[in-house]
Amino acid sequence: MPTGDLERKLVVYEWRCPDDPPSFDRLTAANALARLPDDGTRKCPRGAFAADVLLADEGTLTTPTQVVVLRLRDYDNRPYMRRPGGVPSPVVIARDADIVDASHGLIWGDNIAAFALGGYGPPPSYLGDFLFERIGQSVVFDPLFDRTLIQRLQQLRGIRALEVRIRNSHAIQGVQDAQLGPFSGLFRHFQGQSDEVVLTQQLRLPSRGRGARRAILTSVRPEDVLAMASEADRLYDTFLVTGINAEGRIEHIDLVNERLHTSVRLPRSRRGGHYTDDTATFAALTQARAELEADGRLQQAATSRATGT
Numbered sequence: 001m002p003t004g005d006l007e008r009k010l011v012v013y014e015w016r017c018p019d020d021p022p023s024f025d026r027l028t029a030a031n032a033l034a035r036l037p038d039d040g041t042r043k044c045p046r047g048a049f050a051a052d053v054l055l056a057d058e059g060t061l062t063t064p065t066q067v068v069v070l071r072l073r074d075y076d077n078r079p080y081m082r083r084p085g086g087v088p089s090p091v092v093i094a095r096d097a098d099i100v101d102a103s104h105g106l107i108w109g110d111n112i113a114a115f116a117l118g119g120y121g122p123p124p125s126y127l128g129d130f131l132f133e134r135i136g137q138s139v140v141f142d143p144l145f146d147r148t149l150i151q152r153l154q155q156l157r158g159i160r161a162l163e164v165r166i167r168n169s170h171a172i173q174g175v176q177d178a179q180l181g182p183f184s185g186l187f188r189h190f191q192g193q194s195d196e197v198v199l200t201q202q203l204r205l206p207s208r209g210r211g212a213r214r215a216i217l218t219s220v221r222p223e224d225v226l227a228m229a230s231e232a233d234r235l236y237d238t239f240l241v242t243g244i245n246a247e248g249r250i251e252h253i254d255l256v257n258e259r260l261h262t263s264v265r266l267p268r269s270r271r272g273g274h275y276t277d278d279t280a281t282f283a284a285l286t287q288a289r290a291e292l293e294a295d296g297r298l299q300q301a302a303t304s305r306a307t308g309t
Contacts, residue, residue, distance in 0.1 A: 005265035006276050008118040010288040012260045013141040014303055015113045024131070024139040026107055030058035030065045032135040040096070044133045048077050050098070051126040056278060064106040066282050069115070069130075071122040072098035101274075104281040106289075112298070113141055114285045116266070119274050144260040144301040152253060153226055156243035160250070162225070165238035228255075260301045262288045 017024045033055040036042055043050040050072040059065035073079070075095045080088040093099065103121035107113045115124050124141035131137045225241055239255040264284050266276040292298040 004268060006118065006268055006274065008116045008264055008266050008276060008281070008284075010262050010264060010285055011115055011117055012144050012289065012292060012298060012301070013113045013115065013124060014144055014301075015107060015111050015139055015141050018138050018140045024137045026065055026109055027059065027061075029131055029135060029137045029139075030055060032137070033067075033131075034058060036134060042134070043072060043098075044130045046071075046126070046129065049073060051122065051130045052098075053127055053130045056104075056282070059107070059109075061109060064108045064286075067105045067107070067127065068278070069103045069105055069122050069124070069127045070098075071101040071120065071126060074098050104276070104278065104285065106282060106285045108289075112289065114289055115141075116276065116281050116285060142303040144298075144303060145255075145258065146260060146297065147300050147302045149253065149258050150226070150302045152245070152251060153241070153243075155246050156251060157246060157248075159221070159225060159241065159243045161240075161242035163238060163240040225255075260292065260297060262291060264288070 015024075033053060043052050052070040052072055054068040054070065056066035056068060057063075075093060075097065078091045078093055078099055081091050082088045091099065101120035101122065103115050103117055103123070103126075105113060105115040105124065105127065113124065117123065128139050128141060131139060228239070237256070241253040241255060243251050243253070245251045266284055267280050269275040269277050289298065292301075
């Protein structure tokens with residue numbers, strides 16, 4: 001029997017079509033997902049991993065589409081295990097099987113989505129990539145922030161420090177493609193490196209010395225950081241900003257962990273393992289949206305795009 005609940009962060013997003021005319025229709029996409037063959041041609045490669053999407057419920061005009069987004073590791077990329085006193089050996093799976101990490105998601109018709117993230121589950125960008133590659137529909141999931149966080153960023157007089165962590169070269173390439181001012185140069189020499197690259201980059205000023213407390217990174221503008229905020233969920237594992245606000249005080253902003261979300265503990269699947277119960281997870285996502293609407297946080301939320309960046 002499975003033991004213990006699993007912690008998950010229920011994160012709310014705004015979905016949009018990145019092209020004009022729009023090429024994403026939620027119900028049409030769900031219907032196409034339901035008809036995809038479940039064979040070796042289905043997976044969407046992502047470096048050492050692959051993406052797949054399971055459709056739990058197509059949804060209707062008034063009810064959300066339910067999906068389970070998968071990050072897959074095939075036979076050749078399977079992890080190792082070790083018993084006490086033994087030697088490490090690869091996990092035993094069939095050659096056509098995959099190791100699975102999962103994130104549950106709901107997509108509503110009013111451009112709101114919610115995903116249960118935690119453990120090693122993939123971000124919504126896996127879903128977007130899969131839909132584009134396998135059914136030709138384009139959708140982007142923008143993280144939502146409390147509007148006061150966006151205002152705090154906008155009101156910074158300057159940036160004193162920036163810390164980012166990027167997991168692999170696929171994401172690093174995404175940073176370069178975004179052409180985000182001075183930041184793109186930080187990652188240029190990592191282009192073409194292994195997908196196992198983990199890059200941690202810090203930009204900061206000395207904390208001591210004459211005028212140190214008031215000094216800012218003149219080449220890094222708050223508007224550049226706002227532009228990066230819209231990519232925070234897709235590209236960054238860590239995104240910490242330190243700046244000086246209008247009153248001259250130091251301000252710390254965490255653009256990964258301060259997204260609009262609630263944190264819960266969900267029952268483990270009856271099959272065990274690091275997978276939450278499907279029914280309980282979809283119910284929790286529905287409840288999370290209801291709670292964020294009830295206290296007004298969802299209605300007042302903003303994306304970095306909504307601020308004119």
